[in-house]
Amino acid sequence: MSISKKRIFLVGCPRSGTTLLQSLLAAHPQIASFPESHFFVHLLAKREPYQKKFGLASSKAKPRFEQFLDEIGQPKMRRYLPIYALFATQYANAFIKVLDVLTQEQNKSVWIEKTPDHVRHIHDIEKLVKEAQFIHIVRNGADVVASLYEVTHKYPEVWHGAWDIDRCIRRWTESLQFTKKHLHKPNHILVSYEQLVEEPKLVLQRLGNFLDLDLDYETLQQQRGAIAKKLC
Secondary structure: OOOOOEEEEEEEOOOOOHHHHHHHHHOOOOEEEEOOOOHHHHHOOOOOHHHHHOOEOOOOHHHHHHHHHHHOOOHHHHHHOOOOOOEHHHHHHHHHHHHHHHHHHOOOOEEEEEOHHHHHHHHHHHHHOOOEEEEEEEOOHHHHHHHHHHHHHHOOOOOOOOOOHHHHHHHHHHHHHHHHHHOOOOOEEEEEHHHHHHOHHHHHHHHHHHHOOOOOHHHHHHHHHHHHHHHO
16 A cells, blocks of 8 residues: 655644644545644653664653554554554554555545644654655744633643643744744745634645645635534
């Protein structure tokens, strides 16, 4: 089975509009969309120096891989992970294989994975995922900080506690710094949330050129509506 033609990661600071953009792109008939996996966050989390030196996976990688498969209703796909997997490449290959296979089973050629915090691990993802493309979305800092503050206080159990203003500001500025490090590369593109809301046709045209896909706003909106009706 051949690999998917395009592997796209949608990244940015949380509460920057990644969900809105993902919902638009997911309406395209050739794009398979997946929920936030947080996979590379767990794969590369808190590794000891020797683990990084030898390319070993974090101890959190396997539990998160299995949990993600359960979340998408595909526990049988654990077979793609070698029984004695130790290395980050083994886990990454298994994860990508799952997304490739599920995409092709839907008769689609492109998949998009939206985990905002993957913006912090782009350097490693580019090493582990062949021909990965990245869409960065950036939103006005004051709006992001206000949204982060509100959502973490409303759902502290989801966000590992309520964040104070300083933490919200720090997360936005750090995410922006990570984005800036990669925008010179041809496999990265920047989207403004405000422009997406005000000029969606223009933004989707730019994205369509970047992805070599026809992203017509009216058509995608109609598809979104049809999908929503099916889910009702």
